[in-house]
Amino acid sequence: MPTSSRSAKDFFRPLAVGAPEPLREVPARPSRAIHFFDPSNEKMAAKIPQMVGTVDVLLGNLEDAVKADSKEAARTGLVRIAQDTEGLGGPEAKTQLWTRINALDSPWVLEDLTTLIPAIGHQLDVVMVPKVQGAEDIHYVDRILAQLEARAGLDRPILVHAILETARGMANVEEICGASPRMQGLSLGPADLAADRRMKTTRVGGGHPGYLVRQDPPRDDLGVTHVDAERRTFQQDLWHYTIARMVDACAMHGIYPYYGPFGDIADTVACEDQFRNAFLLGCVGTWSLHPKQIAIANRVFSPSVEDIAHARRVVAAMGDGTGAVMLDGKMEDDASLKQCLVMVELAEQLAAIDPELARAYAAIEEA
Ligand SMILES: CC(=O)SCCNC(=O)CCNC(=O)[C@H](O)C(C)(C)COP(=O)(O)OP(=O)(O)OC[C@H]1O[C@@H](n2cnc3c(N)ncnc32)[C@H](O)[C@@H]1OP(=O)(O)O
Ligand SMILES: CC(=O)C(=O)O
Numbered sequence: 276m277p278t279s280s281r282s283a284k285d286f287f288r289p290l291a292v293g294a295p296e297p298l299r300e301v302p303a304r305p306s307r308a309i310h311f312f313d314p315s316n317e318k319m320a321a322k323i324p325q326m327v328g329t330v331d332v333l334l335g336n337l338e339d340a341v342k343a344d345s346k347e348a349a350r351t352g353l354v355r356i357a358q359d360t361e362g363l364g365g366p367e368a369k370t371q372l373w374t375r376i377n378a379l380d381s382p383w384v385l386e387d388l389t390t391l392i393p394a395i396g397h398q399l400d401v402v403m404v405p406k407v408q409g410a411e412d413i414h415y416v417d418r419i420l421a422q423l424e425a426r427a428g429l430d431r432p433i434l435v436h437a438i439l440e441t442a443r444g445m446a447n448v449e450e451i452c453g454a455s456p457r458m459q460g461l462s463l464g465p466a467d468l469a470a471d472r473r474m475k476t477t478r479v480g481g482g483h484p485g486y487l488v489r490q491d492p493p494r495d496d497l498g499v500t501h502v503d504a505e506r507r508t509f510q511q512d513l514w515h516y517t518i519a520r521m522v523d524a525c526a527m528h529g530i531y532p533y534y535g536p537f538g539d540i541a542d543t544v545a546c547e548d549q550f551r552n553a554f555l556l557g558c559v560g561t562w563s564l565h566p567k568q569i570a571i572a573n574r575v576f577s578p579s580v581e582d583i584a585h586a587r588r589v590v591a592a593m594g595d596g597t598g599a600v601m602l603d604g605k606m607e608d609d610a611s612l613k614q615c616l617v618m619v620e621l622a623e624q625l626a627a628i629d630p631e632l633a634r635a636y637a638a639i640e641e642a
């Protein structure tokens with residue numbers, strides 16, 4: 276049941292006369308890496324045409340990380356890049372085009388939308404909205420997009436993606452996901468969220484060595500504990516609770532969860548770990564801030580050949596899907612079959628756009 280203030284019968288009605296019909300289901304388009312670039316940065320902008328086809332999503336960022344006096348240049352730069360770049364954005368494109376608009380209380384957001392939608396609305400797949408606090412923020416964007424789509428004569432709705440980066444947004448995560456049929460997904464915004472929660476960190480995503488649990492102190496034969504003895508510590512994941520809540524809220528509403536930024540660009544190993552944790556917990560993709568994070572995201576958010584080989588064996592062994600079977604000493608039944616089908620479906624979607632993966636998954640059959 277949608278959590279919109281609209282009644283169920285009106286939930287899928289266009290919000291402006293002449294606006295396209297809302298979608299009944301969010302398309303499952305591959306989006307392993309959402310690659311951020313600043314369209315006002317000439318060196319970055321020059322790299323975008325050659326990145327088309329190598330990354331699932333290119334996102335022209337207009338918000339944080341774009342200097343205040345470059346906001347207009349970023350907006351117009353994004354229009355120019357979209358217009359001049361072949362194969363970028365739109366329902367058939369291999370590389371989607373997204374943008375992150377400025378915050379709803381900023382002086383720039385209205386012009387972001389009124390510039391982009393008329394000029395490149397037919398190419399824009401998703402508008403990412405930062406610092407979303409509740410359903411009311413989504414309703415505001417929903418109505419403006421409908422009006423601009425109607426005026427531009429667009430024939431398909433632009434989807435909306437919210438960044439979860441305030442404590443109130445977290446508290447309202449379920450209602451945000453269900454606020455509009457435009458909702459495509461959520462990303463974790465660990466930097467702003469940490470600040471808003473008054474967490475005592477200074478990083479953009481990732482873990483922290485101080486957030487740990489320690490092995491119990493040893494006890495000697497007399498029952499005395501030695502707290503000063505050497506003990507192992509285990510670093511914990513600061514983001515586990517948040518990502519797990521986000522995944523549940525998205526799954527409940529049929530939309531897609533994403534990890535967000537990993538700011539330590541040099542630490543490709545920890546980046547891969549953070550991405551993999553998110554993948555295992557249910558996220559479909561992540562952000563890439565630097566070209567070298569794209570390959571990491573593509574690798575992590577594509578099921579491994581070994582996992583697909585195993586998943587296909589379970590599917591074959593389960594026949595009509597009922598009952599229980601033993602495979603390699605393990606019990607398989609309807610519930611493990613469903614997990615395997617998630618992997619197999621994802622592999623099929625990715626194989627359709629990634630020839631290298633298609634070959635790797637096809638080789639399983641031949642082996
Ligand atoms: C908390 C948040 O909101 S996160 C989201 C907002 N932040 C962002 O979007 C950050 C995007 N990324 C960046 O700004 C940059 O990658 C930085 C600042 C992190 C690092 O930039 P640099 O110091 O220039 O990195 P580096 O020297 O390794 O870059 C190598 C080349 O890749 C280019 N490059 C770097 N990042 C990108 C990018 N995101 N997209 C395309 N090209 C890029 C550089 O321009 C440089 O080009 P050159 O070889 O022609 O000189
Ligand atoms: C993603 C983002 O905007 C943040 O972490 O603040």
Ligand SMILES: [Mg+2]
Pocket residue numbers: 339405440464466467
């Ligand atoms: Mg932020």
